[in-house]
Amino acid sequence: MSTTVTFTRGSSSYTLxxxxxxxxxxxxxxxxxxxxxxxxxxTWDSGTEYRMFEGDFLVDATTRSAVLALRNxxxxxATTLTLSLGVTASGFFPFGPDLGDIGDFVVKIIGIDDTxxxxxxxxxxxxxxxxxxxxxxxxxxxxxxxxxxFFIGSLTGMAQPQESFNVSHERxxxxxxxxxxxxxxxxxxxxxxxxxxxxxxxxxxxxxxxLMDYLCIAMRGNSVAIDNTANxxxxxxxxxxxxxxxxxxxxxxxxxxxxxxxFNLWSFPLDFAYDGVS
Numbered sequence: 465m466s467t468t469v470t471f472t473r474g475s476s477s478y479t480l481x482x483x484x485x486x487x488x489x490x491x492x493x494x495x496x497x498x499x500x501x502x503x504x505x506x507t508w509d510s511g512t513e514y515r516m517f518e519g520d521f522l523v524d525a526t527t528r529s530a531v532l533a534l535r536n537x538x539x540x541x542a543t544t545l546t547l548s549l550g551v552t553a554s555g556f557f558p559f560g561p562d563l564g565d566i567g568d569f570v571v572k573i574i575g576i577d578d579t580x581x582x583x584x585x586x587x588x589x590x591x592x593x594x595x596x597x598x599x600x601x602x603x604x605x606x607x608x609x610x611x612x613x614f615f616i617g618s619l620t621g622m623a624q625p626q627e628s629f630n631v632s633h634e635r636x637x638x639x640x641x642x643x644x645x646x647x648x649x650x651x652x653x654x655x656x657x658x659x660x661x662x663x664x665x666x667x668x669x670x671x672x673x674x675l676m677d678y679l680c681i682a683m684r685g686n687s688v689a690i691d692n693t694a695n696x697x698x699x700x701x702x703x704x705x706x707x708x709x710x711x712x713x714x715x716x717x718x719x720x721x722x723x724x725x726x727f728n729l730w731s732f733p734l735d736f737a738y739d740g741v742s
Contacts, residue, residue, distance in 0.1 A: 467481065467482060468480060468481055468482060469481075469482050469483075469547060469548065469549060469554070469556060470547075470548045471534060471545045471546070471547055471548075471571075472545060472546045472548060473537065473543065473544070473545045473546070476533075476537070478530040478531075478533060478534040479527070479530055480521050480523075480527050480530060480531065480534075480591075481521060481522050481523075481524075481527060482521075482554070482555070482556050483519040483520060483521050483556065483593070484519070484520050484521070484522060484590070485724055485725060485726055485727075486519070486520070486723060486724070486725065487517065487518065487519025487520070487558075487723070487724055488517070488518045488519060488721055488722070488723050488724075489515065489516070489517055489557065489558065489559050489560040489561075489676075489721070489722050489723075489724070490515065490516045490517075490518075490719055490720065490721045490722075491513050491514075491515055491560065491676070491679075491680040491719065491720045491721075492513055492514050492515075492516065492718065492719045493509070493512075493513040493680065493684055493685075493718045493719070493720070494509070494510040494511070494512045494513060494718070495507050495508065495509045495510075495684060495685040495715070495718040496508040496509075496718075497685070497716070497717075497718065499658060499737075504658075504737075504738075504739055504740070505714045505716065505737040505739065507684075507685030507686075507714060507715075508685075509684055509685045513680060514596065514597065515559040515560060515563070515596075515597040515600075516559070516574075516594065516595065516596055516597070517558045517559055517571075517593070517594065517595040517597070518592070518593070518594045518595075519592070519593060520579075520590040520591065520592050520593075521590065521591045521593055522585075522588055522589075522590060522591075523578065523588060523589045523590065523591050524585070524587065524588045525587065531578070531591050534573075534576070535576050535578075538573040538576060543572065543573070544570055544571070544572055544598055545570070545571055545572070545573065546568050546569070546570055546571075547568065547569040547570075547571050547595075548567075548568050549565055549566055549567060549568070549569070550566060551566060551567070552566065553565050553566055554566060555727065557724060558571075558595065558597075559597045559600060560676045560680075560722060561669055561672040561673040561676055561722070561724075561730055562603075562605055562672075562673045562674075562676040562677040562680075563597075563600045563603055564600070564601070564603030564605075566601070566603065567600075567601030567602070567603070568601055569597060569598075569599070569600050569601065570597075570598040570599040571595045571596065571597055571598060572595065572596045572598060573593065573594070573595055574594050574595065574596050575592070575593070575594035576591065576592070576593055576594070577591070577592045578590070578591045578592070579591075579592070605670075605673040605674070605677065606669065606670040606673060607670065608621070608670035608671045608673065608674040609621070609670055609671070611623040611667060611668065611671050612624050613691070613693075614665070614691045615689075615690070615691045616665075616675075616678070616679075616683070616688060616690055616691070616713075617678065617682065617683055617688030617689060617690075618678070618682070618688075619674060619675060619678040619682075621671065622665055622667060622671060622675065623665070623666060623667065623671075624691075624696075625663045625664060625665055626664075626666065627663065627664060628663075629661045629662070629663045629697070629698050629699070629700075630661065630662040630663065631659070631660070631661050631698075631699055631700040632659070632660045632661075632662075633657060633658075633659050633699075633700060633702065634657060634658040634659070635657050636656040636657050636658070637649065637650070638650045658737070658738070659699045659700070659702075659703070659737070659738035660716055660735065660736065660737050660738065661698050661699050661700075661713075661735075661736050661738070662733070662734065662735045662736075663698070663733075663734055664731050664732065664733050664734070665731070665732045665734060666725075666729060666730065666731045666732070667729075667730055667732070668728050668729060668730075669728050669730075672722065672730035672732075675722075675732060676720065676722055676730075676732075679715070679720045679732075680720055683715065684715065685714060685715055685718075686714070687712045687713070687714050687739045687740075688712065688713060688714075689710050689711065689712055689713075690711050690712070690713045690736065692704075692705055692706065692709055692710060692711045692741075693705070693706055694706025694707070698711060698736075699711065699738050703738070703741060704741065709741050710741065711738070711739075711740075711741050712738075712739040712740050712741070713736035713737060713738060713739050714736065714737045714739050715735070715736065715737070716735040716736055716737045717735050720732075721733060
């Protein structure tokens with residue numbers, strides 16, 4: 465990753481060390497989610513979204529004055545700044561791997577906090593910064609390559625999730641005991657149960673770019689197929705896995721997040737609602 469990044473407003477510039485790995489990029493989509501009486505999820509999508517960044521910047525004696533000046537300057541929420549990453553690959557992808565790591569982004573800083581002095585590294589602190597993207601430079605994504613055989617919709621070639629699926633299953637079944645001691649269950653049927661799965665997909669840069677782009681542009685709130693090969697059981701053992709069955713899913717959340725974990729590794733925590741099997 466590039467050593468430094470620069471924020472500019474007018475004739476004033478503020479140079480900071482690039483953020484530490486583990487920073488988070490997010491795409492907030494304007495999608496309204498509704499669970500129907502059949503347990504399925506329906507969505508309304510206005511087609512708009514915005515991007516955000518949250519991460520920690522290491523601060524030492526060299527950059528402390530710039531941080532203080534930047535913090536005082538951005539108390540006005542209408543303030544926009546230019547975040548300059550340079551003309552060559554910086555390795556810092558503030559608003560997602562698909563929007564790139566070069567050029568000038570126009571941003572608003574919506575939150576800035578510092579954590580106090582650390583003993584290791586000596587006399588350093590971490591500044592937590594939250595930014596809203598106003599505009600991004602043009603960027604051409606790399607051609608992706610297969611990392612495995614996992615797929616979501618039309619995006620194929622991803623590595624299989626390396627941790628198990630966290631499955632929730634809400635039965636549309638109410639068990640009522642009357643005052644006279646009679647059991648009177650109300651069951652709308654197993655086909656109307658609501659199911660969800662949370663899991664994490666990890667990817668290197670080309671596939672991470674393709675995944676962020678697909679989730680925010682093509683999939684959004686639409687129903688798509690998900691990998692359901694034998695023994696995968698993305699929605700638990702109550703939903704068949706393998707045998708040619710196809711599971712459809714929708715996003716359970718309107719925000720897509722990714723974490724830049726290391727030099728060439730991103731993780732995507734996903735939350736999908738079950739939308740049927742065929």
